[in-house]
Amino acid sequence: MATSAPNVRELPSPPTDTISSVSFSPYSSTRLIVPSWDGNIHLYDTYGSDGTGSKLAQIFHDTPVLSACYGDRDTEIFSGGLNFTVNTLDPENNTATAIGAHDDAVSAVCYNTSTRQLITGSWDKSLHTYDPRTSSLTGEYIQPEKIFSMSTVDHTLVISMANRGISIYDLRNMSEPSQIRESSLKFQNRTVVCMPNGQGYATSSIEGRVAVEFLDPGEESQARKFVFKCHRQVEGGVDVVYPVNALAFHPVYGTFASGGGDGVVSLWDGAAKIRLRQYQKLGASIAGLSYNNEGRMLAIGTSAGFEGGQTDGECPPESVRVIIREMPEGEGKGKVQEKRQ
Structure with missing residues (x-):
């Protein structure tokens, strides 16, 4: 379906299955990551050289990707999905490397710039924290319910779970x-x-x-x-x-x-x-x-x-x-x- 408003446009080469989320980079005004149930994370420049936008990379995962976030820079991206793993991504080489794992789907990942922590939540009712600089697990915290969504700002983390x-x-x-x-x-x-x-x-x-x-x-x-x-x-x-x-x-x-x-x-x-x-x-x-x-x-x-x-x-x-x-x-x-x- 075409868009009609002059200030609205579609990016080329969209995912081929359900979109999990869309996330702009905190550091660049035009970089966007789109994890999808098609098993890929799609990385776009939303403006591009001609103002229409372009796809920069497509990073394959072997199962649907449920969540992704940026780290400390545009080239540092993290992901999680139905293969239970927490991944760090290299958009230049289109590769994903596992740095951790949960016992069920990784439903939410977010990065806190104040503490420089990667935080992951899962349907296994656990919260993990990682130091991306060493790719090491720094904490594991059991939650009362499955984790559906998370958001962080300053030193605060808010977790939304099953059963409200x-x-x-x-x-x-x-x-x-x-x-x-x-x-x-x-x-x-x-x-x-x-x-x-x-x-x-x-x-x-x-x-x-x-x-x-x-x-x-x-x-x-x-x-x-x-x-x-x-x-x-x-x-x-x-x-x-x-x-x-x-x-x-x-x-x-x-x-x-x-x-x-x-x-x-x-x-x-x-x-x-x-x-x-x-x-x-x-x-x-x-x-x-x-x-x-x-x-x-x-x-x-x-x-x-x-x-x-x-x-x-x-x-x-x-x-x-x-x-x-x-x-x-x-x-x-x-x-x-x-x-x-």
Whole structure:
């Protein structure tokens, strides 16, 4: 399906199966990694020499890749997936080398720049930490449930688990979680992402809701948290609810985008508790979202499955797209920020 807006374009050579996530590099405004169920991590330059973008590398894994992240630089990438291994990748030679392993699928990997740790989570209910400089395991921490998603900022790590469990760690003291919470969402969590300012995080669920939470356990801070409904459509007189698969905070404005099974991406101002914008519906479920480090591009990954009417859950290859939306000046700016100008 072609994109019609002048500031929206598709990257060439998309994955051939479901996209797990999309992640811009923290260091380059145009480097993007896309792990996929096709068994590859796809590395793109989202701008390229002609402004249309190009694929730089495709790194093969022997099973679907569930998560990937950048390390200390553009050429340091880590991954995990259904083969239970934690990998460091060499994009110049298109190779993946195992540096660790879990006892089940590696569902989430993230890198903390403050502590220079690689952190991995698994369906085996364990959290591992690694020192990438020596490729050595530095810690193993058992969790109460399967780990679905993780996010880290400053010295904070937030873990989203099965049965609506949330664990929060201070990475300077991993002896035990600093907080253990139950999600404010009523149904299974899909993803968690930390606010850029380190004050809190947002989570989404399979039942068309997003929760905005704050780390400070004090009564005043906790009174600010809220949950809202989204990604719902009336079809044939029936209110159809879609999962919210992806969230991404704007690195400059602190507003955030959500992507749902309805193929819609919306922008939200959490401080004002309002929707700022809703983009044109795409032809398949939103599988991943990521802003670049300047907040001037939003990467959107789409993949169809059950939400697209596939009764077997298979993903039609034509539904798999990596879309880049160029963000006009000020788009995504919150209402309070607009008033201050």
